[in-house]
Amino acid sequence: MKLITRDTDYALRAVCFIVKNKKMVSVSDLVRELKIPRPFLRKILQVLNKKGIVRSFKGRGGGFTLGLRPEKIYLLDLLRIFQGPLKLNECTLNKKKCPKISVCPLSSKLNNIEKHVIKELKSITVASLIK
Amino acid sequence: MKLITRDTDYALRAVCFIVKNKKMVSVSDLVRELKIPRPFLRKILQVLNKKGIVRSFKGRGGGFTLGLRPEKIYLLDLLRIFQGPLKLNECTLNKKKCPKISVCPLSSKLNNIEKHVIKELKSITVASLIK
């Protein structure tokens, strides 16, 4: 099981690079640096732009700058953007109501795990990864 | 993101039912009780049998009994059997060595999360879910 998928990972790397570079960064710069497939990276950056993580500038000399301060960019947010909500305790039979064999003590235990994971992920910001 | 997929979930439910029933349980019993698609459940039980979690008996009057004591059946084991090793911190660019933008403080943080999750999952046994 993976916790972090590629798009999230790429997004994180891209954002980190943009932070370090201070100035405007183009997709070409990022591709050169990160060796990520260009069209895929473009798609990812467009999402980051829409979410305000990054700001885009069109036209010649354009590219991307940071949209938020690095301390305000949480790994958890990136994860949610690209992978949807983190729900570790989803009961697969939920729609049909749990049948008699109620294994539901499980649910509370999974909830605890989930809370811990979320707390930890919240503590990871781009700023904390850069320094 | 799901932590537990259906096969693991079904396996857990099946095992719990077998524990509660004390005696031999056939696939038909389980299907009746758990409303799980029969062929899928059969496949799952065959895996559980091979792994020793469950013991199978062929022929008329056959079925399944427990292969281990309920305190010895860990959710973590079921998870590993059906979903492979739990690796939260897999760096997607690992093969090619992380490029210069080393985001690797991330790795240690993810490792901590992973350890915690594994520890928690180890503490969940079938016995603890039944009572």
Place this chain on the structure above:
DNA sequence: ACGAATGATACTATTATGGTATCATTATCT
């Protein structure tokens, strides 16, 4: 006006998940 950049969007490929289907084997009951 041209070229260099991103925006929008639709399509494709690969893999993981969630199953089905079929035939072989084995044990029991009559």
Place this chain on the structure above:
DNA sequence: AGATAATGATACCATAATAGTATCATTCGT
């Protein structure tokens, strides 16, 4: 012994998620 009721082995299929590609539109600087 033979029918029947169970699991074993295995190959196949469907759907969804992941990981990308491709193309045309728009915008900005020179």
